[in-house]
Amino acid sequence: MDTLPDNYQDTNKAQPKISKIINQLAFLAIAFGIIIRLSQYINNRSLWGDEAYIALNIVNRSYLELLQPLDYDQAAPPGFLWVEKLTVQIFGNNEYSLRLFPLIAGIVSLFALYKLGKWSLSALAIPIALILFACLKYPLYYATEVKQYSSDLTIGLLLCLLLIPLRDRILKKRKVFLLGFLGIVAMWFSHTAVFVLGGVELASLITSSASKRKAIVINRLPAYLIWLIGFALYYFLIISKSLKNESLQTSWSPEYPQSIFDILWLLDSFGRFFHKPLGFGGITDGIAIFTFVIGCITLYKNNRTKLLILISPILATLTAAYLHKYPFRTRLILFLTPYFILIIAEGAAFLLSRLNLAKFNQQQRRNYVGIFGIIITSFLILPPVFQAGVFLFQPETKYELRPVIAYIKEHQQPNDVLFGDGGGTSAQLEYYAEKFGYSKSQYVVGYNDFLKKEAISDQVWLDYQRQFSQLQNQPRVWFLFSGIGLKDKRKEIVEPRLDRLGQKIDYIGKPGAFAYLYQLK
Template sequence: MKKVYLFLLILGIIIRFVIQFVFPAFNGDEISVGNNIKHSGFIELLYPLKFGQSAPPLFLWLQKFFIEILPFSFWINIKVLSFISSILGIILFYVFIKRNSFSPIFLLLFIILLFNPFIINNSLTVKQYTIDLTGIIFLIAWFKTKNFKKYNWAFFLVWSLISNIGLFACCGYLIYDLFSQRSLRNFNAFFDFVKKNALTILAPVPYVVYFFWFMNQEGAVELQAYMVKYWSSSFIPLDSSIFKYLLYTIHGLWIYIFNAFEIWGIFMMILMLSFFLFSNKKQFMFREEILLLFCIVIVHLILNIFHMYPFSDRLYLYIAPFLVLILGSSIATISDFGVIKKHFQKVYVLISVVTLFLYSLYMSGNDNNVYMLYEKLNNLNAKEIYATEKSIETIDSFNEFTDNKFVINKK
């Protein structure tokens, strides 16, 4: 299986390179963020951004650093960080597979993370979502090691400044550790836990200090109000509409994380059922990893209820390893069933191949792709194209982002 996983990893890296640099995709969000970074200095990037955009400070600084030191065009330079992070994420998951002796159960899980178009496209965009995902994968691969237990505060300090999910992960990790060490059994145990994890507890403080400073800057309150309104439909409603919200969210999870082909996405969700039916009856695979990620997701959901952080499509990205590990644990449980055990390997390989084939059918799909829109407009059999004032502004910002590399040949 080692050679199979290595081949899939190399193929995943090649596909990401081709999508990122050979057939580039640009959407409105990354163009707006990119133009902020392009025309702002390091200090200016600490203040509220223009065009209704926001991003963690260290993420913006890293992007600016790559833009300044790399010799390529701006639109290439600004995509390098996302590419590196995306590649690092899948390499880290390969390391996780290696630590689990290249178990065959990882075949479908690795295919999902490597070739799911939603995961690929959102991990390559010029936003911090790719670092959300890579940070989570690093966490599940290393959180059991002695070095992580000793230096996790440094990891969470940096991650919190580069990705908002880093804040949730730090809190979730502490909650997980608090319960796994049974540190709530008495006051002395709790006090020892706090003393032992003091640096980890303090890790988010630099970001918290920055956030309070940021909110006192001109335009910050207006930006926050805009964001709350923009993401309003992604907040969990505390009324009867919560049932509609849950159905919409579950549907989003299976089409984004598992498969956009509805029947196959539902099939994968059904495969997860054995985890929920039997996980409390026996030791299940990836138990510690799943419990840790569960704590992180719970922190996110609590903040979502208070309208402090949205829960929607692109923001599902970091949840992919959580759902994928639940799927793997569930499939491992199913493989022990007497009726299935004999033919499990062949059926599992078939399911994995079908999943990969279905991904290939919509691999080129990229929502809100301005570059593809330009190609479409240039291929229209028309001498003139009429555009609204807003559309012209969007075209101008795209030209600015790409240094006029891609232009419309028509008036």
Template sequence: MGVRGWVYVALVPLVAGAAARIWHWAHDRPLWLDEQMIAINVRDGGGFRGLAGPLLHHQSAPLGWLWVERAFLLAFGSGERVLRLQPLLFSLATLVLVWLVVRTWFGPLGALTAALLFGLSPALIRYAAELKQYSADAFCALALLALAAWAAARPRWTHAWWVAAAVASWLSMDAILVTPGLAAVLVGAAWRRGGWRAALRAASLAPVWLAAAGVHYLVALRYTTGEPHLRPWWQQRGGFPDGSLWSWLAHRPAGLAADPLRLPEGPVTVGFWLLVAAGLTVLLARRTPLGLLLAAPLATGVALGAAHAVPLASRLAIWLLPSLYLAAAAGVEAIAALTPRARIPAAAGLTVVAVGAGFVLVPQIEYALAPPRLVDGVDDRAAMAWLAAEHRPGDLVLVSVSSIPAVRWYSSMGTLRPGRFVRPVPPGPDCSPQALPAALAGQRRVLAYSGIRTDPATPAVMEARLAEQGRIVQRRDFRAGVGWLVDLHPPAPPAPVLPGLKTSCLQLSAFGRR
């Protein structure tokens, strides 16, 4: 089989990756907390115009992406599969684009490596079946990178690249981040090729992109960027430097390997980063424009993370995966080129790479084949169905604060009134032992639910305080969530006090309008 024939072997992991994505999407998992908050905005956020303003629950998503979600909801309904259809389509389009790219950029070994990495990436599989914009981020980053490489070799396509960047800026906030670095490489290549006049021609449509990104910011993004309460959250998770900048930089490879790359610790992680470094080095030396294009997003990500502007960690770094995966594929090609062809035929080389990559990607393969799991371990959909089935007129409904989006999405606050949102509070001025008895005065039954455990003590505190006020006649587990049905008449005998919960109180707030 010739070299071009072996390149087609790369279709196998790409097709397998597409099947894994469709399998996870078709499983129809209930929405988890972050998805619920996005879904509430799409359904109840005031239509297309309302999505352009501040989003409920401090959410942030590209306006164009939200509009597509709204259009799908209006056309096909609000089921989980419908809401996750756009992420699936973006992820499948990414695999098609990978196939087009690796056929022209790499030989058989590099093509197979890139296909394995993209096709079986746990992050890309997960976000193909999740109501978040991250699959669009990965697609737009790869598309702009591929189009930039095409434009670098064919300058007449530079204008088309600017138009694509303008469109992408409304579908992906990360597309806005990746564009300046790629543009600098394109303009620099034009300047080197034809002087300042060529550079000006290459940058002539930059105002189109600036206008598109600027309008997007003024219309929507300015309401959702720079959330102050998220900065310390991401800093604790390594997204921003917490102390020494150099120490943070030294720990970034391991942090990114854990998430979003999801590589095993130890030699596998070290080997991956060595492949990335080797690939970038060889490309910068032999195919300089392509090497610079792959390096530009990585440099941008490091700079933005060091400046505390964009976290360089977890799902918010998913836009770096295309550059990393393609650089690693180039590294495999470079290493393979060091081996004389006469000693290791192409078939044997492909077999070695496939087996080695299989061992490297065991966690990814297991993730792709495993039944889709609940992200936060809570089945809010079943819990809300239970609440609706058990609810009687006059029942008081108590729901943990973290379950507010679940109630808004899967149930109706109107039918669940009277209701209160509760959170545990430690001893202090906010701790009022009489708040719960006062709320229960005159009630005969209480329905309570604690979903995602943003505070691990919430279920235990709720159960202990409810047991003091009445008799728990039903306790239901919804994976990690817990529901209780409490009969307040006759009053329950004194309940045993759990260690550490004796002085904890429940703070109550009435249901809002929605």
């Protein structure tokens, strides 16, 4: 690869006019990121299965009970659960309250990424990173989901901003103990804080001067001991209980490598990361990987310390995955997306920095690389910007069961009963039934596998009928469904099977959810 262009090293010392434009682009990206997150929040989509499960734990448990293993195969850090519980108590049990903390975390993360980018990136890379972070699907979506992934991401960034300025400093005792205390607080609010905390601090020690390293370790030893003791307590009191959950372990097991020599798993996991949780799709997936590699090479040549610190949380998480202690999968590693985005942005900025229109004849080859950089950057930025723009006017929905239940409430007769299919619908039904004034005698959480495409044997159908026997004294029943791919299953599977039970009277459909009213035989 060619040596870095002369103008690249001085990117942060750009002419005032160019620097002003770049800063304006950065703040425009932050503003757009806030607007699109607020738009998603205000749209107030229905809670889907996992959100409803965690909401039921938050609403129905006390603060002390939230320290125990959660119901419905859920796991979340106690700090996150306590904030959610407090928010619900203050603002009421509703979607806005439950999503407020993730929203605040999502907005704070935009500013935190900007600060981290100011330290780690060239000036041109900062607006690119912010545009990507503001618009990419999954960092955007999880900023308004009732799960801990948005706060995991934000806490990781805040830890970076805390630790990086302290790299080569000898701290006073008060600050050492404060550092230890903040580390424990971060762990109790985020399962993934330990990867950022340990990774960044270890990278800082490795890259510090040899003459000073020993003094830094001795100086911060109390903080390290506090972290170690705090993590040990947290692990045995909270995490170890979640690890005993067989359902969680079964769902996580495919995301672990087979051995420490499982390179194919590493390459596959690395490639899949750019699709989810980063959110690149189609050809942009490969372009993002290419630009990430360019960014790594650029940072390696320009400042190896910054590269090591940026990738240290990634390396720490991969180490935990190889030890089968933390799954390297989709939303569970959303907190790593900022570090990938920063490196991708640096790769794009390097390619763009090769462009010099004023000296096209003398530097023709360099300009070709710069033009290539414009094309690459456009492919990276334009699709997520377009998608985010669509979300601004058509906010994303998932399984809209709430308006379905609202319709039923308006059109039902006094003795009508609600019957929800198994899985996520049961959680949604249990959460929303109470909010709409249904007692537990007015709804039934029922069958599983009713939506499978495979033919139902006579024996399986008898099992269903035994479950439906709960409704034998209720002639009119509303059957509720929500989940993935329901549109295709409604005519093909659901109606023919329900027709065996009685006569269809009414139907209501919303995105990802629908309900039938049947007069039972």
